[in-house]
Amino acid sequence: MINFKKTSILPALATLCFPPLCIACGALLEEEREEPFCPACLSRINRAEGSFCSICGKPLEAPSSDGGHVCGDCIIHPPPFSRVRTLGIYEGPLLEAIHSFKYRKNMAAGERLGYMMARRNYDLLNPADYDVVVPVPLHPAKLRKRGFNQALVLAGKIARRFDRPINFTSLKKIAEGPPQVGLGRKRRERNIRGTFAVADGGRLQKTRVLLVDDVYTTGSTVRECARVLKQSGATDVAVVALARTRSDGHGRQAEGDGTDE
Numbered sequence: 597m598i599n600f601k602k603t604s605i606l607p608a609l610a611t612l613c614f615p616p617l618c619i620a621c622g623a624l625l626e627e628e629r630e631e632p633f634c635p636a637c638l639s640r641i642n643r644a645e646g647s648f649c650s651i652c653g654k655p656l657e658a659p660s661s662d663g664g665h666v667c668g669d670c671i672i673h674p675p676p677f678s679r680v681r682t683l684g685i686y687e688g689p690l691l692e693a694i695h696s697f698k699y700r701k702n703m704a705a706g707e708r709l710g711y712m713m714a715r716r717n718y719d720l721l722n723p724a725d726y727d728v729v730v731p732v733p734l735h736p737a738k739l740r741k742r743g744f745n746q747a748l749v750l751a752g753k754i755a756r757r758f759d760r761p762i763n764f765t766s767l768k769k770i771a772e773g774p775p776q777v778g779l780g781r782k783r784r785e786r787n788i789r790g791t792f793a794v795a796d797g798g799r800l801q802k803t804r805v806l807l808v809d810d811v812y813t814t815g816s817t818v819r820e821c822a823r824v825l826k827q828s829g830a831t832d833v834a835v836v837a838l839a840r841t842r843s844d845g846h847g848r849q850a851e852g853d854g855t856d857e
């Protein structure tokens with residue numbers, strides 16, 4: 597019997613037949629095939645590395661040298677999550693890549709974006725500090741329509757890299773709320789209440805949860821997920837997502853929030 601894991605000719609053959617391409621612009625990649633972007637696209641990703649809120653990760657206008665700033669939103673309405681970190685702003689090559697994954701069902705793109713997420717050094721967030729990886733779930737009807745949960749693909753990569761269990765059965769989306777585009781924070785929070793639930797909370801007692809989403813827009817989805825996870829006994833919930841919108845989604849198409857627009 598052939599031991600495929602030890603056979604080095606297979607990856608070489610795969611590279612020959614399916615050369616690794618940049619998932620944003622299609623340029624041939626010369627380096628590792630799991631990297632999602634060519635160097636040019638990588639350099640165009642806005643990582644929002646200046647000054648940002650140490651909790652929700654929102655870029656801040658006022659410069660901060662110590663990285664300890666907290667935005668007004670997080671001070672006035674302390675979120676149930678401890679951190680949100682992303683690969684960058686939802687625009688340019690990152691947006692292209694996410695669209696390819698989510699809407700054109702390019703699963704290889706999703707795998708490689710997950711690889712990038714799992715290898716990023718996040719500011720004040722180390723995935724190794726968490727006990728379990730939980731993807732933001734889709735409503736069953738949405739899951740049937742799309743055929744896959746994009747957050748689960750990403751979460752799988754992170755769980756594997758850090759050798760953590762992945763739990764995609766406890767947190768459930770039990771109802772679809774109305775569209776959140778252009779609504780204020782209070783209305784969004786009211787709309788999203790009761791759309792997520794934890795099925796077997798006992799499994800999450802005293803765990804630190806790393807919640808995985810694709811695009812962070814208004815934050816109402818991950819706020820609600822974190823709220824129900826903590827209600828079920830999670831001691832900490834931190835969030836990693838592929839990208840965040842520049843603003844909080846007011847007046848623009850909220851593509852990401854809810855992972856399923």
Ligand SMILES: [Zn+2]
Pocket residue numbers: 618619620621622623633634635636637638
């Ligand atoms: Zn490229």
Ligand SMILES: [Zn+2]
Pocket residue numbers: 649650651652653654666667668669670
């Ligand atoms: Zn904040």
